[in-house]
Amino acid sequence: MPTTSQQVAPETVSRVRQFYAEQMQLIDDGDVAGWAATFTEDAVFSSNGLPAPGHGRAAIEAGALRAAAERRARGARHRHVQSALAVRDAGAGTLRCRSYVTVVETLPGAPPVPVAQTVLEDELVLHGGEPRVRARTVVRDDLR
Template sequence: MTTAAMLDPDTLHTRVQRFYAAQMQRLDERDIEGYAETFTDAAEFSHTPGRPPSRTRAGIIEDLRDFHHRFTDDPMQRRHWVNMIDVALAEDGSIVSTAYCLVVKVRPKQEPVFVSTVIHDVLVEIAGKLFTRSRHVSYD
């Protein structure tokens, strides 16, 4: 089994990029439980200014259900575009990742709205799979 620490930088980058692609597609489809499953059991997730961070998978699910509840009757579709990913291995074997995330909000017959953010992640490998241990989103 390959561990993140054994991968060359290009392979590690590709692996993180694939992880983000699958993770963000779950979020964009509002598969909140599936998205939360990409975090560790004790993860921390801070995504909206003024809101306290969510902690644990259950906390992430509760937070995102609450967040998305206000959009129940809104036909808006969000798309998260993660790019410019910079990854580095930490001494403890975790992966420190900083990436730009452009959030595109699309509503029928309206111009898209773009929100520019930066995600600061710590990713860990468990049983050969990547998980987010912490995510802090900052807004431009």
């Protein structure tokens, strides 16, 4: 079946799902450098929860390092739980992905608590068949 602007081959969707599972586990496990490597060098990361977008992989990594240090200082663990993933072919080796991500936080001795519900919108490019994030927008529902 041909791929159109609305259809993506099942094997590509499967690879994208695996990409997100691996990417979210990297950040949840504190591997900020590994997580940052899943972005292109010229990537842009924007969120209504940040004062300004991060431009470039180095800036995105620096912001994630600050957030990870803050979580460590509080003894907090985060888990990113993705659902409702939609993958669309945008042409020229680019995919547009939209999903919901719930961030669950656990503090020592406390039960897990959802701390953010977000909409994640990504533009992915394929490098040798491997997805990389070129643009990410995270919209937190509580900050609208």
